[in-house]
Amino acid sequence: GWAVSTADLTQLLEASELLKSQSKELKDAHQQQKLALQDLLELSELVAELCSQKQKMWDKEEEMEVAMQKVNTMWQEI
Helix, strand or coil: CCCCCHHHHHHHHHHHHHHHHHHHHHHHHHHHHHHHHHHHHHHHHHHHHHHHHHHHHHHHHHHHHHHHHHHHHHHHHC
8 A cells, every 4th residue: 555646645745834834933933032032131131220220329319418417417516
């Protein structure tokens, strides 16, 4: 039973074409996923950077408040 009909061959070809296109779709999806992950990482780095900048600003504000209090105290002492 080595006789392979053309119908069988056609089915095999169709199946392999289907597999090819599916694996390409998977690759594309994987690429999209990688890009999305990259974007997410960049975004979280940006958020971390903004948070640390905000913290620095708060620290500066506190320093200014302390300085203002000192100035007020000095004015009261005069």
